[in-house]
Amino acid sequence: MAEESLLCRGGNNPVTRPLQHQIDFNILVPPKFVKITNEVIEMLAGEEYNLECTSRGSNPPANISWNLAGPGEEQFGRGSDLGTELVSANISTKVINSETISRLPFTPSKQNEGWVLVCRAWNPILNSTLETSLVLRVAALPEVILEHSMNIDNGVAEGEAVKLTCHTQAASIHSQGWYFQGKEISLDVEDYKLEENNLFIQNISRKLQGNYSCSGENSLGIGYSNVVQVLVHHTPVCGKNGKIEFTQDGTNFVFICPVQANPRPTKFRWNFKSGDNSLILERTTLTPKLEIQLNPAGSGVDYSSVSCSSQNLMGVQDSPCSMHLVPKGVPDPIRECISNISTKTVIISCSNAAPNLSPVKYVLRLKYNLAANTQRIEIINPSSPYFLVRDLPLNTRVSAEIVAINDKGESAPFQVELDTPQPDNLQETSSSSLNSKL
Incomplete structure (x- = not known):
C-alpha cells in the first residue's frame, strides 16, 4: 500500500507547544x-x-x-x-x-x-x-485431409480423369507425398500430373484403381491423410492367375469363373470343347459358380477344355478364362522330379500331372542288381507322386521309373538312374533335379 501522512502544526510563541494535526491517506496508483x-x-x-x-x-x-x-x-x-x-x-x-x-x-x-x-x-x-x-x-505434426472430385463416389469409367486434392493444416510444410496402395507414387510417369496440392490421374484404367493417400512433412515429422478409394468401372477380365478353379466328386464338378469386374457381372457363359475344339456343351449361370455332371457312365464323351466369360453393365468380356482338361484316357506323363539321397533313405518328389477327369494313383518302380540277382521294388502312392524308400544298398546304381495310372491305363514312364552313396561318404546327403531318359 502507498500509505502517506500529512502533518499540520500551528503556534504563535516559542514558549507554548504548537498545535498539530496528522492526516493519513492512500495514494491510488494504476499498474505501471x-x-x-x-x-x-x-x-x-x-x-x-x-x-x-x-x-x-x-x-x-x-x-x-x-x-x-x-x-x-x-x-x-x-x-x-x-x-x-x-x-x-x-x-x-x-x-x-x-x-x-x-x-x-x-x-x-x-x-x-x-x-x-x-x-x-x-x-x-x-x-x-x-x-x-x-x-x-x-x-504440430501436419493434419492432412485428402479430398476427391465429386465424380468418383460411385466409380469412374475407364479413360476419365480424376482429381485428388491434399490439404495440410500446419505451419512450415516443406514437403508433400502421394501414395497408391501404400507405396509412394513416382510422379515422373505419364499416368499422373501434379499441380500444387492437386494430383490428376489422367486417362484412368483398371491398373490405377485402388487406395490413394497423401502426406505432409514439417520439422516435427510426417502426417498422413485419410485413404480415398478410386474404383474404375470396366468390362470383366480374367483374374491375375486366370485359372478356373474346380472341385470334383466322381463325375460331379463345381467350377468357379475367376473374373474381375466393376460393376459385378450379371451373366456367365460356359463352354466345354473336345480335343478338336468342337463345342460339346454350353451353359449359362447368373453367378461365377457352375455345378455340372460330366462324362456320365457309358457316354464316351471326352472333354478337352472348359472356358467361361461374363458380362456386366459396361459390356461383354473380350477374352474368356479357360482351363485344359485331360481327356478321360490315360494320364499325362510326369515331367519334373527331384531326389534327396542319404545313406538310409531315398526321397523322390514330383509335380502333379495335369488335372484329370478320373482318379489317378502314382507308382514308383525300382530295379537294381544285388549279388548277381535283379531286385525289384514297387511303391504306390494313391494321392501324390511322393515316395520314400528305405535301406537301399550302398554304392549301387538304381533304375527308377514313375508312372501315373487311372482306370484307362498308365502314362508314359518318367525314367532316371540313381546312385546310392559309397561307404566312405556315409555322412553325405545329396539333392538334385531329375531328368527323364525319355
Whole structure:
C-alpha cells in the first residue's frame, strides 16, 4: 500500500507547544508494468507450459487475469480485453508489496496457432487496466485431409480423369507425398500430373484403381491423410492367375469363373470343347459358380477344355478364362522330379500331372542288381507322386521309373538312374533335379 501522512502544526510563541494535526491517506496508483516474463517463442501441441505474468506499481496491488483470443473474436469487457478468460483452479497468484505474480499452466492445441494469449493487470478500484500479449506459435505434426472430385463416389469409367486434392493444416510444410496402395507414387510417369496440392490421374484404367493417400512433412515429422478409394468401372477380365478353379466328386464338378469386374457381372457363359475344339456343351449361370455332371457312365464323351466369360453393365468380356482338361484316357506323363539321397533313405518328389477327369494313383518302380540277382521294388502312392524308400544298398546304381495310372491305363514312364552313396561318404546327403531318359 502507498500509505502517506500529512502533518499540520500551528503556534504563535516559542514558549507554548504548537498545535498539530496528522492526516493519513492512500495514494491510488494504476499498474505501471505488466509482462509475460517467460515467453515461449514456439510451443509444441499437446505439451504443457507454465507461463508467468508479473505486474508492478499498482496500488492496491493489481489483479491479473488470462484471456485467450482466437481469430475474429470481438472485444469485450474492460478496456480492450480480447477473447475468453481462462479460469482454472491451477492458476496461482501471489502478491509481494506492489508486485503481483500469476502462473498459468497452459497446454496449446494445433488449433491455437496464431491465437493471442493476453495477460491483463487491473486496479480494481481505479478500474485501470494494463495488458501484454503473446501471439502463439504452435508446432504440430501436419493434419492432412485428402479430398476427391465429386465424380468418383460411385466409380469412374475407364479413360476419365480424376482429381485428388491434399490439404495440410500446419505451419512450415516443406514437403508433400502421394501414395497408391501404400507405396509412394513416382510422379515422373505419364499416368499422373501434379499441380500444387492437386494430383490428376489422367486417362484412368483398371491398373490405377485402388487406395490413394497423401502426406505432409514439417520439422516435427510426417502426417498422413485419410485413404480415398478410386474404383474404375470396366468390362470383366480374367483374374491375375486366370485359372478356373474346380472341385470334383466322381463325375460331379463345381467350377468357379475367376473374373474381375466393376460393376459385378450379371451373366456367365460356359463352354466345354473336345480335343478338336468342337463345342460339346454350353451353359449359362447368373453367378461365377457352375455345378455340372460330366462324362456320365457309358457316354464316351471326352472333354478337352472348359472356358467361361461374363458380362456386366459396361459390356461383354473380350477374352474368356479357360482351363485344359485331360481327356478321360490315360494320364499325362510326369515331367519334373527331384531326389534327396542319404545313406538310409531315398526321397523322390514330383509335380502333379495335369488335372484329370478320373482318379489317378502314382507308382514308383525300382530295379537294381544285388549279388548277381535283379531286385525289384514297387511303391504306390494313391494321392501324390511322393515316395520314400528305405535301406537301399550302398554304392549301387538304381533304375527308377514313375508312372501315373487311372482306370484307362498308365502314362508314359518318367525314367532316371540313381546312385546310392559309397561307404566312405556315409555322412553325405545329396539333392538334385531329375531328368527323364525319355
